[in-house]
Amino acid sequence: MATTLVPETPDTPKTPESGERAPVFSVRDLWKVFGPKAERIPGSAEAELPAGELRARTGCTAAVREVSFDVQPGEVFVVMGLSGSGKSTLVRCLTRLIEPTSGTLKIDGEDVLAMDKARLRDLRRHRAAMVFQHFGLLPHRSVIDNVAYGLEIQGMGKAERRAKAAEVVEKVGLTGLERRRPGQLSGGQQQRVGLARALAVDPEVLLFDEPFSALDPLIRRDMQEEVIRLHHDEGRTMVFITHDLSEALRLGDRIMLMRDGGIVQLGTPEEIVGSPADDYVRDFVRDVPREQVLTVRRAMRPATSDEQDGGPALAPGTTVADAIEAVARTGGPARVVDDGRCLGVVDHACLLSVVAGLDGKEVAAA
Numbered sequence: 592m593a594t595t596l597v598p599e600t601p602d603t604p605k606t607p608e609s610g611e612r613a614p615v616f617s618v619r620d621l622w623k624v625f626g627p628k629a630e631r632i633p634g635s636a637e638a639e640l641p642a643g644e645l646r647a648r649t650g651c652t653a654a655v656r657e658v659s660f661d662v663q664p665g666e667v668f669v670v671m672g673l674s675g676s677g678k679s680t681l682v683r684c685l686t687r688l689i690e691p692t693s694g695t696l697k698i699d700g701e702d703v704l705a706m707d708k709a710r711l712r713d714l715r716r717h718r719a720a721m722v723f724q725h726f727g728l729l730p731h732r733s734v735i736d737n738v739a740y741g742l743e744i745q746g747m748g749k750a751e752r753r754a755k756a757a758e759v760v761e762k763v764g765l766t767g768l769e770r771r772r773p774g775q776l777s778g779g780q781q782q783r784v785g786l787a788r789a790l791a792v793d794p795e796v797l798l799f800d801e802p803f804s805a806l807d808p809l810i811r812r813d814m815q816e817e818v819i820r821l822h823h824d825e826g827r828t829m830v831f832i833t834h835d836l837s838e839a840l841r842l843g844d845r846i847m848l849m850r851d852g853g854i855v856q857l858g859t860p861e862e863i864v865g866s867p868a869d870d871y872v873r874d875f876v877r878d879v880p881r882e883q884v885l886t887v888r889r890a891m892r893p894a895t896s897d898e899q900d901g902g903p904a905l906a907p908g909t910t911v912a913d914a915i916e917a918v919a920r921t922g923g924p925a926r927v928v929d930d931g932r933c934l935g936v937v938d939h940a941c942l943l944s945v946v947a948g949l950d951g952k953e954v955a956a957a
């Protein structure tokens with residue numbers, strides 16, 4: 592099959608103001624409403640109704656409600672929320688597998704909603720590859736041919752695509768299984784094939800829709816490690832849907848928490864756990880071991896002049912759990928040092944207050 596020729600997108604698009612790379616995805620006021628005359632819902636008074644009432648009055652479901660965010664190059668952007676909160680709909684809107692009802696949507700500054708069919712096909716085949724929960728593998732094809740499938744669709748010749756697929760098979764730890772069919776693999780191995788198939792087309796961004804939720808916990812952990820390793824090695828941008836908070840905290844550079852189609856909070860794991868936006872988020876993160884997510888940057892207090900130069904030094908990104916170990920070992924405060932500069936110190940009291948969920952002011956007042 593021949594590929595469609597399309598204009599090349601520059602590797603490093605620039606924003607005019609800053610000279611920095613533009614966001615990979617830039618989403619503004621995006622709505623997806625399912626149901627009759629869906630386009631009249633966004634911005635209307637009915638849009639404010641609770642989901643049940645909206646459905647009863649109009650027959651419509653607002654799966655995504657006025658959502659705005661950017662995905663930055665090289666970040667792992669996690670979309671988290673309970674079942675039905677709109678995660679899958681939102682991520683499918685990014686490549687128009689589901690057509691948004693209103694709003695704006697750009698990839699590398701290019702208007703996705705203005706793309707014609709050929710350009711959209713190019714977006715899905717080359718630029719944004721999706722990894723699904725149900726691996727979507729072709730049962731009668733071998734591992735290597737499943738991995739090469741996306742390249743075949745792109746029109747790449749057999750020898751070339753097999754060579755490329757073999758490289759990726761090795762990268763995801765499937766060497767030796769190339770000739771097997773999907774039915775002869777474990778769930779974890781099948782998901783590796785799904786991941787390899789997405790990676791083979793060398794996409795700018797990988798979109799994961801709950802890829803590991805069907806896997807048992809140990810294999811799931813393995814696959815999470817694999818994603819972290821791939822991300823470290825290649826710095827590829829990833830959008831990752833999950834309803835599992837520990838998975839979100841482990842993988843995400845930033846987490847967007849959704850409820851009823853809207854964003855409840857968007858921030859780093861430390862921001863979400865340390866400064867929940869409302870009671871809903873507070874409840875969501877209640878059982879998270881705070882010391883494993885929060886860092887000394889949050890726990891530290893100003894150093895006195897005697898403390899500036901002595902004691903162990905910790906990087907600002909050190910978790911409170913690791914700092915507790917350092918402080919327990921020496922018995923005294925540890926310094927938080929960035930680029931040779933002492934930003935503050937952590938001692939028993941400030942580390943404990945973070946674990947207890949009290950911030951510095953409350954401790955000082957007590």
Ligand SMILES: Nc1ncnc2c1ncn2[C@@H]1O[C@H](COP(=O)(O)OP(=O)(O)OP(=O)(O)O)[C@@H](O)[C@H]1O
Nearest residue numbers: 625652654672673674675676677678679680681834
């Ligand atoms: N094709 C559709 N027609 C009507 N309603 C839909 C359709 N697809 C999804 N919905 C509704 O939109 C809302 C969001 O669904 P979505 O699948 O995006 O949620 P989710 O957070 O991904 O859930 P899960 O974790 O269970 O996959 C739900 O209320 C769902 O019933």
